[in-house]
Amino acid sequence: MTSDLDLDPVRRALTITADGVRPPADLTDRVRRGGRRRVRRRRAALAGTLAVLLAGGTAGVVQLARPPASAQLGGVAELLLDQPTRGDLADDRRWLSTVLATYRRTRDDSPLRGLGLTRRPAGEPHVTWAGSTPAGPAAAVVQRMWTDRHQPSVFIWFAGTDPAGRVEPVGADILAAPGRPAGWGSRAFLTGVDRSTLVVLDVGGDVQWSARRTYRADRVVRTDWRPVTFTDGAAVVRVPPQRDRYAVAVRDGAGAYLSLGNLTDPTVIPDDPGLGWRTPAGGGWPADRPARFPLAPRGALSLDTVLMFLGKGDAGQHEPAGGATGRDWTAYGRTGRGELFVAADVRFGGDPTRTVVYIQPLTSTDPRFGPVVTVYGDEVDRTAPLPVAVRLPDGRGWLVARKDATLSYLDHDGRWHPAGRNAALLPSTATRVRVDTTEVAL
Structure with a gap:
């Protein structure tokens, strides 16, 4: 998730405590264990169905591209790469093909390309989840990447459906990269015309969501946390429109906030002029300042x-x-x-x-x-x-x-x-x- 913070000292003071949030040390192990158990159960349940499909010929089977063996990054990234496509649209060949075609065409439109994290694929893209939502079909795609320093990373890309029924990129992030703990990136995103549908990928463990902040005399808190319910790889939740607000938050069972993949896209939050008290450039300052x-x-x-x-x-x-x-x-x-x-x-x-x-x-x-x-x-x-x-x-x-x-x-x-x-x-x-x-x- 990218951030628009600059070097202004006042802004640093206003955001100093947000930098201290860290996931628990055993989060990766707990996520991987819980996710692997569900993957094994799902694979066992699908074995009979796959046998029938293969017996009837492979013409009707969607061959989803799978990333080749590479350096293991662990945790959420490996789970989403390794699992079969989940969701009620996992067998919709036309939708999956359209998703992958759109991904290949628009992947480098992400601002993350500027960080040198999407330019060198290390394998084929994999649709890790594809499902129906109140705002139309949605999907998440993961792909291994090499950094400019020849180190492995994993890119995740989120898609929804625009008003015309076409696949619409709605966000992107890096799930794992050198210097970042596994699970750092987004596994939740907003979709729909007014961004009123929240999708959270299931990687094990409890997740809660909140719709609003509460301002107290001495702090900003959330008091309306409620659990999400996972079904076949993801939770789909109706939320208040977020197109111009971004008030929704998501956290895991340990209380650590999870980022939303949409925040890597250019925001459409209207400019708030505040009180209009900024001073013009001058006195050694090249631009206006507070x-x-x-x-x-x-x-x-x-x-x-x-x-x-x-x-x-x-x-x-x-x-x-x-x-x-x-x-x-x-x-x-x-x-x-x-x-x-x-x-x-x-x-x-x-x-x-x-x-x-x-x-x-x-x-x-x-x-x-x-x-x-x-x-x-x-x-x-x-x-x-x-x-x-x-x-x-x-x-x-x-x-x-x-x-x-x-x-x-x-x-x-x-x-x-x-x-x-x-x-x-x-x-x-x-x-x-x-x-x-x-x-x-x-």
Whole structure:
């Protein structure tokens, strides 16, 4: 699965915890054992049928190309390569032939070609699953590849059906490659015009799916996990339309998230302009960048200094199903207690933009302070007089922001105090904010 993360320090801070997700050490062995048992049972059940077909002649038997012997990569990759084609369309010669023809014609259209992982086939493609779905026939194809450094890998390609009834490539990934653990790649994909059908290949073990994220004050979680039911090599599940959202997530029985093969394709998620606060190129920067609002009441403080401290610990509870986007603006500095903080906009998939704030003590050895504090704000309304207003926990006050606006606040004694421009960290006693000439209640 590819990622669009760049080197911007704020983006690194927003996605730092997603990098720590790792499958359990024995996942490969458990997957292989469970999958092999089912393959043996299926092969025994099919033996009689194959004998009858062969006795009547081979003209009516689809000869699926099988990869030659090569370096063993183990786990999910070997299971999907070795097993006979599964699914209720496994014997549909016309569909399988069309799938393979489309695969050969479009395989190199995948962005993965640029990584040098699809240019040198090491064997013939194999349809590992072909079945019916509510969105029409779908299939998964696997093929051994050699990398540019003469090392083995396995490419997986997913297909659905377009509105005209033609085979439609919907995604691709690398199942195994040097430096990556077996099972790293996708074995689930979305198909259908609005991507409302989820297909998960059966390689052994339990799998669950979730339709939505839940935003709490301090983290993003999922509370609607439900199991999938495998039948003849795959689970087929109706899900809410994902064409412009990508809110669906899949995880295995150990709780590790599984990637969706569609994420390797160009996304069709509409561009979210956020608050439109980005600053134009200039000052040594070749392109526009997030607007920066330094808030350091105890002296000058650079964003790099804040991120250096935040990067030493757990920078919040991000969902590990993919990186967050945003980067329209950044506020940073110190709270009234002297704690370092950084705030920015954040967006998961097609969800509305929110504000996230990370707070960390100046010294991690100070017993008065705990680990990083993460705060998620409400959905941002760019048309509101005060788009950003986030209450910080434990009496730390309010973070408010509106680009180019003059800010002031009213305390509980009825007195107005100036708070500067663009963004401000207000005391917990603030009750109202004046944004230029407009008053907003907190």
